[in-house]
Amino acid sequence: MPKQDRGGRYHHGNLRSALIQGAVEVIAERGLREFSLAEVSRRIGVAVSAPYAHFADRDELLAAVAVRSWEVFYAEVECEIAQFQHPANRLAAIARAYVRFAARYRPLFEVLNDVALDKHLHPEIEKAERPFLDAFQASVRALCNGENDLADNMAIALEATALGHAMLLFYSDFGQDQEAVEDAAERAARAILALIQGRHRLGSPAELPDGHYGD
């Protein structure tokens, strides 16, 4: 008996999804950069060559993970923004969902933001990304009635705010601390509203009159 289970060969029948799921786990534990096909294969219990029957190479598996990531993310966002009408509240809700998603599905989040994965070589990813982009831009535009420059500036500032809060959460070692995640999500949401409130500053040169401390 060379192998314990079943004493011999084992055909998954659905190795493809097992690979995607396994990839998510490996990335969760070792990070995107240290992810390897070999490790996934080992964990699932198949030969290191088995994945090549389903994916041309490492990147193609990652692209499949990326598509799933966008789907999961958008599902969360959709659920959060449905609770609000006001575009500012919707944008705050998106930021909240963004930070929560980053924390709860960190591996998926990493894949989502992976630059190395060339989207032009994997059009499926761009397609999976679109629903979120549309929802986000709709809210930004609604807030900027027709002022296109402002909308562009705001979109970037808002994105940076959510991304920054997610990264900060990563840089602190929060472990499994659910509370820390919710705190960060709430802080991100409030920062979004603060930014929206002061948004007219986004279009004018940075400096305030210097040399005094009043506002």
Place this chain on the structure above:
Amino acid sequence: MPKQDRGGRYHHGNLRSALIQGAVEVIAERGLREFSLAEVSRRIGVAVSAPYAHFADRDELLAAVAVRSWEVFYAEVECEIAQFQHPANRLAAIARAYVRFAARYRPLFEVLNDVALDKHLHPEIEKAERPFLDAFQASVRALCNGENDLADNMAIALEATALGHAMLLFYSDFGQDQEAVEDAAERAARAILALIQGRHRLGSPAELPDGHYGD
């Protein structure tokens, strides 16, 4: 003549700094995660075993790079904030310096934010970090006369804003585009001022009255 230059053995005499410099270059080209001692050695033209005469392992070389990174960063920050008195302008200047530094010295920036590098094992890093932390917190406190909760919330939101703008710059492929860097730095500075202006929102629950679009 087994080797071309000098026909034989070559003693750097200052391999230590050559290694640090080489590490910076390798990280610049391949990223922090793909950085390896072997590649640095090859590039400098020494044996792969040579670094071990100066650093116990890979992490110890990285720690030395981290110390240099904080020094370079703080020098830039110091120069930028000297131009302003108003704490808001100083904080905007810090954000500007932060984004510029991230873009111009990306490898150093990556090392600065590396979580894997345990600071408790490398106290030199914490020490090199302190001057920046002091300058930053002094400006935040000056802006929040005595309101400590507000100061804490603001510090996090400001940090997230600068970090987010730097990461966004990385995620777009800006190449060597000097203009894109300056744009991002200016956007970050303006976002800081917008955030400061709307800062009282940072302390209260996120939602605005929903269902209408006015402010």
Place this chain on the structure above:
DNA sequence: GTCTATACCCGGATAGAC
């Protein structure tokens, strides 16, 4: 202080058997 040589591990990828 730096070299050569070596041992060892890990990853990507392919050929050919079953």
Place this chain on the structure above:
DNA sequence: GTCTATCCGGGTATAGAC
């Protein structure tokens, strides 16, 4: 569809010569 076997390249780290 999955296996075994194999090749190749890259990394860390050490021992011992010079």
